[in-house]
Amino acid sequence: MENNNPQFIPISKIVEEAQDIKTFYFEHSLNSKPGQFIMLWVPEHDQKPFSIAYDDGKSFGLTFFKRGPTTTKLFDMKVGERVGIEGPFGTSFSRKPDTHYIMVAGGYGAAPLGFLAESLLSPPAGGGDARRAEGVGVDFCVGARNKDLVLFKNRIEKIPNTKLHIATDDGSEGHKGYITDILSNLIDSAEKKVLVVTCGPELMEKKILNICNEKNTDCEISIERYMKCGVGICGQCAVDPIGICMCKEGPVVKRELANKITEFGKYHRDKSGKIIYF
Amino acid sequence: MSKLKTRFLDKEFKNPIVLASGILGLTAASMNNAVNNGCGGVTVKSVSKDARPGHPNPTMTGTDHYFINAVGLSNPSVAEGIKEFAKFKEMTNAPLVGSIFAGTPDEFAEVTEIICQSPIDFLEVNVSCPNVSKEFGTPFAYDTKAVEVITKKVKEKSTVPVIIKLTPQAWNVAEIAKVAEDAGADAICAGNTISGMAIDIRARKPVLHNKQGGVSGPALFPVALKAVYDIYKTVKIPIIGTGGITTGEDAIAMVMAGASLLGVGSAVYYRGQDVFEKINNEMTEFMKKENINSLEEIRGIAHK
Numbered sequence: 001m002e003n004n005n006p007q008f009i010p011i012s013k014i015v016e017e018a019q020d021i022k023t024f025y026f027e028h029s030l031n032s033k034p035g036q037f038i039m040l041w042v043p044e045h046d047q048k049p050f051s052i053a054y055d056d057g058k059s060f061g062l063t064f065f066k067r068g069p070t071t072t073k074l075f076d077m078k079v080g081e082r083v084g085i086e087g088p089f090g091t092s093f094s095r096k097p098d099t100h101y102i103m104v105a106g107g108y109g110a111a112p113l114g115f116l117a118e119s120l121l122s123p124p125a126g127g128g129d130a131r132r133a134e135g136v137g138v139d140f141c142v143g144a145r146n147k148d149l150v151l152f153k154n155r156i157e158k159i160p161n162t163k164l165h166i167a168t169d170d171g172s173e174g175h176k177g178y179i180t181d182i183l184s185n186l187i188d189s190a191e192k193k194v195l196v197v198t199c200g201p202e203l204m205e206k207k208i209l210n211i212c213n214e215k216n217t218d219c220e221i222s223i224e225r226y227m228k229c230g231v232g233i234c235g236q237c238a239v240d241p242i243g244i245c246m247c248k249e250g251p252v253v254k255r256e257l258a259n260k261i262t263e264f265g266k267y268h269r270d271k272s273g274k275i276i277y278f
Numbered sequence: 279m280s281k282l283k284t285r286f287l288d289k290e291f292k293n294p295i296v297l298a299s300g301i302l303g304l305t306a307a308s309m310n311n312a313v314n315n316g317c318g319g320v321t322v323k324s325v326s327k328d329a330r331p332g333h334p335n336p337t338m339t340g341t342d343h344y345f346i347n348a349v350g351l352s353n354p355s356v357a358e359g360i361k362e363f364a365k366f367k368e369m370t371n372a373p374l375v376g377s378i379f380a381g382t383p384d385e386f387a388e389v390t391e392i393i394c395q396s397p398i399d400f401l402e403v404n405v406s407c408p409n410v411s412k413e414f415g416t417p418f419a420y421d422t423k424a425v426e427v428i429t430k431k432v433k434e435k436s437t438v439p440v441i442i443k444l445t446p447q448a449w450n451v452a453e454i455a456k457v458a459e460d461a462g463a464d465a466i467c468a469g470n471t472i473s474g475m476a477i478d479i480r481a482r483k484p485v486l487h488n489k490q491g492g493v494s495g496p497a498l499f500p501v502a503l504k505a506v507y508d509i510y511k512t513v514k515i516p517i518i519g520t521g522g523i524t525t526g527e528d529a530i531a532m533v534m535a536g537a538s539l540l541g542v543g544s545a546v547y548y549r550g551q552d553v554f555e556k557i558n559n560e561m562t563e564f565m566k567k568e569n570i571n572s573l574e575e576i577r578g579i580a581h582k
């Protein structure tokens with residue numbers, strides 16, 4: 001049987017990362033793996049999926065972008081107030097020794113990828129497996145609209161063997177343009193076996209999948225779909241044409257599986273189940 | 279698996295397990311996976327005239343003993359839904375049960391006309407959802423008159439056999455089933471979830487956003503079993519026994535009470551996506567041990 005492992009726990013710390021971006025911390029041992037998510041319940045409002053942004057084995061963190069009613073409500077909450085947490089749910093990014101990771105993050109995707117980089121290279125931040133992965137280096141690529149929205153710059157700069165690359169739409173920091181513009185070069189110049197991992201807007205992820213297909217490079221992608229139950233019952237997050245639930249067999253899928261999800265980069269379904277094209 | 283072959287109205291099912299409405303039933307591909315995981319047939323998530331987002335989350339939760347949901351009948355509308363039903367039939371020829379609900383008898387007729395443009399094999403009429411009473415009032419399935427009128431209206435428009443889905447929470451469910459039969463129903467599904475609640479004791483609040491929800495899973499099984507037993511005594515039309523079936527033993531008991539097909543939903547939560555295959559194997563195993571050659575042999579046998 002599924003164990004939802006429901007908790008009702010206080011927010012222990014709140015960090016403002018940038019305009020409309022906050023991280024909440026909880027003193028609770030979640031034992032999650034990078035890429036997994038929890039369902040967060042704000043009583044009388046809603047319950048929504050969020051990726052795990054930090055987990056050091058003793059506490060964990062979640063990073064929110066202010067978007068609609070639930071996240072707006074979260075932005076009003078204070079330290080000490082309690083929320084419901086269920087999970088962790090879903091699949092995670094692979095942990096492989098002797099691998100060059102190229103991590104490509106857009107938006108809050110930097111949160112789970114920051115957790116992944118930490119779990120590989122700076123334990124105990126990163127929780128779970130408390131040892132450092134052997135022979136791992138990371139290119140950490142972040143895309144944002146402008147330099148104020150680049151998430152976790154300080155966090156990533158602290159991780160050993162990790163090089164930060166930034167791209168902004170307006171050129172206010174790093175490369176001017178899309179972060180995907182620099183991906184090909186990074187893949188070509190890597191000296192080890194490469195694993196590309198990505199979490200961010202779907203059209204960015206789709207570009208990355210295409211590049212990895214062209215170069216026959218391994219890649220893992222976090223695919224978000226509208227989720228209700230989180231445990232593979234309701235079928236709300238089933239993807240075409242293979243019908244698997246992204247809350248259960250995702251959100252993180254390998255390249256081969258991503259290639260079978262033909263709706264990826266084309267459409268998704270809303271809360272009613274109606275198809276919405278990107 | 280040949281021991282499990284079941285004839286239901288005009289169709290042959292490779293086994294009696296049908297995916298219950300509302301579980302993994304939103305997309306064609308997901309229903310096709312249920313077939314690949316052992317379902318003899320599938321029921322779609324109920325559709326209505328207009329699209330509905332459903333209730334806010336939490337919409338469902340489970341414990342060892344019960345599952346409870348108040349999804350609020352979210353669906354993309356019958357017009358969008360039928361596109362998926364057509365896709366399903368391109369993927370497999372397993373029997374497909376359409377499912378509809380509406381707020382008034384005339385709207386049931388309207389939705390029936392539209393859904394019958396799709397390649398469904400049967401039409402299940404959900405008059406028994408307990409989770410939308412704020413919007414629609416008491417479920418029709420408590421009211422003999424409402425069931426009679428809706429059954430007639432749907433029968434008039436339907437091009438496929440009509441199944442009326444009742445609730446075991448109605449104390450007179452057998453009488454209501456008889457009313458449906460007399461009004462022309464081709465089969466009865468017994469039944470839906472029963473009204474309940476879960477409270478998060480740390481939050482000091484109901485878990486479900488809708489507060490009230492429909493109880494399914496193991497706790498519902500004896501209730502559904504008794505409903506099927508009572509209905510079998512009262513009507514001649516076949517029954518889909520639905521509610522809490524989690525193991526092959528549950529399934530066999532349901533057949534002994536008189537069910538022809540067996541709806542399975544929440545068991546996915548308890549035993550995974552391949553629960554249908556597991557239940558089939560357990561039924562076959564039991565039948566071998568007890569020298570039972572076909573389900574026909576034991577159908578309704580608990581009444582003898």
Ligand SMILES: Cc1cc2nc3c(=O)[nH]c(=O)nc-3n(C[C@H](O)[C@H](O)[C@H](O)COP(=O)(O)OP(=O)(O)OC[C@H]3O[C@@H](n4cnc5c(N)ncnc54)[C@H](O)[C@@H]3O)c2cc1C
Nearest residue numbers: 048049050051063064065068069070071108224225226227
């Ligand atoms: C696996 C996964 C991981 C996520 N991780 C994060 C994260 O780390 N940080 C973060 O800020 N957001 C994350 N999200 C998105 C998050 O669920 C939405 O931001 C949140 O639900 C918005 O709710 P709202 O009421 O504020 O806004 P709404 O107005 O309700 O929604 C805004 C948008 O959020 C998305 N969304 C809303 N509800 C859901 C749902 N139930 N399932 C999936 N998407 C939904 C839709 O695209 C919608 O258009 C994640 C989503 C998924 C599926």
Ligand SMILES: Cc1cc2nc3c(=O)[nH]c(=O)nc-3n(C[C@H](O)[C@H](O)[C@H](O)COP(=O)(O)O)c2cc1C
Nearest residue numbers: 298299300324347404470494495521522542543544
């Ligand atoms: C999440 C969920 C959604 C449901 N949605 C519907 C629905 O849309 N229409 C319907 O007729 N029944 C719906 N039901 C009821 C089931 O079809 C079934 O009658 C009930 O769950 C009892 O069977 P079970 O114990 O095997 O789940 C739903 C049940 C669940 C758990």
